Amino acid sequence: MKNKHFWDNFLNAIRGIVTAVKNERHMKFHVFATCLIIPLSIYYRISKLEFIAVILTISAVITAEMINTAIEAVVDLATSEYNEKAKIAKDVAAGAVLVSAVFSIVIGFLVFFDRVSGDIIKLF
Numbered sequence: 662m663k664n665k666h667f668w669d670n671f672l673n674a675i676r677g678i679v680t681a682v683k684n685e686r687h688m689k690f691h692v693f694a695t696c697l698i699i700p701l702s703i704y705y706r707i708s709k710l711e712f713i714a715v716i717l718t719i720s721a722v723i724t725a726e727m728i729n730t731a732i733e734a735v736v737d738l739a740t741s742e743y744n745e746k747a748k749i750a751k752d753v754a755a756g757a758v759l760v761s762a763v764f765s766i767v768i769g770f771l772v773f774f775d776r777v778s779g780d781i782i783k784l785f
């Protein structure tokens with residue numbers, strides 16, 4: 662019985678991820694970026710610590726985007742009228758995505774810029 666409960670919750674969570682990817686343009690971009698960054702990390706043999714930073718960054722961005730999506734859905738469910746509290750909830754949730762996205766760019770720059778630019782220079 663407990664196991665069934667666990668699997669139901671697990672499947673609901675997977676469904677939540679699939680729904681977010683299907684419906685949210687930004688989520689599609691995050692998945693695309695992840696599919697690019699992981700092989701790039703392997704190709705450049707980045708250190709374990711750098712990889713930890715990359716993974717944490719990816720999960721922070723995706724998590725923030727999913728929470729933002731959930732908050733947008735709940736706010737839209739609560740009101741279709743203009744509401745100052747609705748505005749605060751949506752703006753703050755969007756702000757969380759922006760914070761994580763900005764730091765992901767900083768981490769990406771610190772980890773990959775020298776390596777990628779070095780390879781590009783070698784090409785010419």
Ligand SMILES: Nc1ncnc2c1ncn2[C@@H]1O[C@H](COP(=O)(O)OP(=O)(O)OP(=O)(O)O)[C@@H](O)[C@H]1O
Pocket residue numbers: 685733740741742743744745747748751752755
């Ligand atoms: N009910 C509302 N009351 C007040 N302001 C709102 C309301 N709904 C949306 N807004 C404002 O409009 C902005 C955009 O809201 P919207 O729901 O279109 O989300 P979005 O950022 O465009 O996300 P997405 O593109 O993923 O749907 C919000 O950040 C908020 O400032």
